[in-house]
Amino acid sequence: MRSLQDNNYRGYVPIGKETLNPIESKQGDSREAYFIGWEMSEDHPLALKPLHGPNQWPSKDLLPEWRETLETYFYKLLEVGHCVASLVALALDLEADYFRHMFMAPAVALRPLHYIGEISCPEEGRFGTGPHGDYGMLTFLATDENRGLQVCRARDGEPKLWEDVPPKKESFIVNLGDMLERWTNGLFKSTQHRVVTDGIDRYSVAYFYDPDYDTVIECLPTCHSEEFPPNYPPITMGDYFKMKFTSRAQGSSNMNSTPI
Numbered sequence: 329m330r331s332l333q334d335n336n337y338r339g340y341v342p343i344g345k346e347t348l349n350p351i352e353s354k355q356g357d358s359r360e361a362y363f364i365g366w367e368m369s370e371d372h373p374l375a376l377k378p379l380h381g382p383n384q385w386p387s388k389d390l391l392p393e394w395r396e397t398l399e400t401y402f403y404k405l406l407e408v409g410h411c412v413a414s415l416v417a418l419a420l421d422l423e424a425d426y427f428r429h430m431f432m433a434p435a436v437a438l439r440p441l442h443y444i445g446e447i448s449c450p451e452e453g454r455f456g457t458g459p460h461g462d463y464g465m466l467t468f469l470a471t472d473e474n475r476g477l478q479v480c481r482a483r484d485g486e487p488k489l490w491e492d493v494p495p496k497k498e499s500f501i502v503n504l505g506d507m508l509e510r511w512t513n514g515l516f517k518s519t520q521h522r523v524v525t526d527g528i529d530r531y532s533v534a535y536f537y538d539p540d541y542d543t544v545i546e547c548l549p550t551c552h553s554e555e556f557p558p559n560y561p562p563i564t565m566g567d568y569f570k571m572k573f574t575s576r577a578q579g580s581s582n583m584n585s586t587p588i
């Protein structure tokens with residue numbers, strides 16, 4: 329297929345091709361996805377960086393309104409992301425626009441997802457989406473009325489307790505990502521989540537609100553003190569993503585645990 333996912337992770341990902349948690353999954357996640365990011369021509373200076381470049385669009389004959397619909401959603405959600413990031417900043421005793429300069433040409437991603445209606449079985453390693461934490465700052469999830477999403481609050485507990493997140497019309501489910509955990513020195517925890525499906529097709533749309541590629545993710549000034557020094561070394565957004573993609577390709581789990 330012409331729109332198959334490219335090196336910048338843009339385009340179509342067939343059913344079972346992606347495995348978010350290679351340790352716990354015995355097969356690829358039973359979903360298909362389509363990734364779009366910030367639209368950028370090939371000759372744009374930023375397009376030299378990983379994750380950046382043109383999106384892959386199916387032909388207009390095939391899906392006449394696909395591009396316009398997704399682009400409208402993409403840029404509207406970017407505004408929503410900026411608003412919620414301001415609230416996060418205020419909650420952390422920072423200026424409302426604290427994060428804004430980190431989102432000038434951000435590596436945000438929009439991902440419509442279709443779950444194929446398999447019956448998931450976590451004990452046998454069959455998931456709609458394997459257990460993981462999202463890598464960036466915030467994720468805005470819109471889902472249809474079918475259940476599937478679960479979160480684990482006590483991520484270091486054994487056995488892990490997974491709770492259903494009931495779908496709610498006209499609302500977003502907001503997940504906190506790994507970067508927010510690193511920025512806040514563990515005060516905000518990256519939401520560990522997974523999708524288990526029960527034989528019914530399910531649709532969701534994930535929007536990953538993630539900063540510019542070169543943003544350094546380091547402990548925020550209001551989140552450390554002498555008794556509570558930074559737990560995580562600084563890392564750029566780009567290097568963090570590279571690290572996560574590499575460890576996923578090498579078969580590591582994407583579940584986070586509290587650093588000791």
Ligand SMILES: O=C(O)CCC(=O)C(=O)O
Pocket residue numbers: 439441457462469471477521522523532533534
């Ligand atoms: O489909 C969902 O509800 C969640 C998807 C998800 O967690 C992801 O793609 O990272």
Ligand SMILES: [Fe+2]
Pocket residue numbers: 460461462467521
């Ligand atoms: Fe996720």
